[in-house]
Amino acid sequence: GESVGLHLPTLSVQEGDNSIINCAYSNSASDYFIWYKQESGKGPQFIIDIRSNMDKRQGQRVTVLLNKTVKHLSLQIAATQPGDSAVYFCAENEAGANNLFFGTGTRLTVIP
Amino acid sequence: KAGVTQTPRYLIKTRGQQVTLSCSPISGHRSVSWYQQTPGQGLQFLFEYFSETQRNKGNFPGRFSGRQFSNSRSEMNVSTLELGDSALYLCASSALQQNTEAFFGQGTRLTVV
Numbered sequence: 001g002e003s004v005g006l007h008l009p010t011l012s013v014q015e016g017d018n019s020i021i022n023c024a025y026s027n028s029a030s031d032y033f034i035w036y037k038q039e040s041g042k043g044p045q046f047i048i049d050i051r052s053n054m055d056k057r058q059g060q061r062v063t064v065l066l067n068k069t070v071k072h073l074s075l076q077i078a079a080t081q082p083g084d085s086a087v088y089f090c091a092e093n094e095a096g097a098n099n100l101f102f103g104t105g106t107r108l109t110v111i112p
Numbered sequence: 113k114a115g116v117t118q119t120p121r122y123l124i125k126t127r128g129q130q131v132t133l134s135c136s137p138i139s140g141h142r143s144v145s146w147y148q149q150t151p152g153q154g155l156q157f158l159f160e161y162f163s164e165t166q167r168n169k170g171n172f173p174g175r176f177s178g179r180q181f182s183n184s185r186s187e188m189n190v191s192t193l194e195l196g197d198s199a200l201y202l203c204a205s206s207a208l209q210q211n212t213e214a215f216f217g218q219g220t221r222l223t224v225v
Contacts, residue, residue: 032212034213034214036216041218042218042219043116043202043216043217043218043219044155044202044216045216046213046214046215046216049213089155091155097160097167097168098143098145098160098162098167098168098206098208098212098214099145099157099160099168099170100145100147100155100157100204100214101157102147102154102155102156103154104154105154105155
């Protein structure tokens with residue numbers, strides 16, 4: 001049968017505003033989480049990671065928050081720039097493994 | 113330091129044929145994972161190799177196979193290609209056995225006609 005494309009959540013923000021991208025994960029055994037950015041025609045690019053013994057981690061202009069109680073992950077991008085326009089994926093990793101399970105992704109569009 | 117290199121970048125094959133894709137990980141990385149990305153299913157884990165051993169396998173049919181060489185380079189093979197195998201195949205390398213950053217290559221775009 002004909003495959004239906006995934007409906008990607010979208011987020012549009014004005015240049016200079018902060019962006020928040022959310023992700024729900026499902027596996028309680030996951031203990032490592034990564035956010036990736038994927039631009040058209042490219043492979044996913046590592047942004048930031050967090051381990052399950054933390055609830056917040058900051059990088060350059062990015063912050064990841066982890067709420068294990070409700071199995072929720074978020075990525076905050078400060079002062080969003082046009083170059084931040086891309087699809088963002090969260091990924092969870094089971095303990096003791098290197099196999100990532102990806103969310104469906106969120107398309108971020110930055111309006112100049 | 114060179115990144116993850118995948119070859120070829122683009123490939124067109126006919127149904128029923130087989131295909132081999134190649135991945136050279138970042139120097140020093142011993143873990144290589146493969147993923148399939150399609151509009152319909154998103155990014156899905158295929159398998160992971162560490163020190164020439166397959167450690168984990170995703171939910172794909174036996175037509176999908178792989179191997180890793182002593183220099184950590186990896187290949188994946190898809191036999192008896194189907195139209196639904198058309199996808200972007202991504203390879204990721206990691207330095208450690210577990211819970212560490214995975215760095216992706218540009219992918220191989222496979223089109224089955």
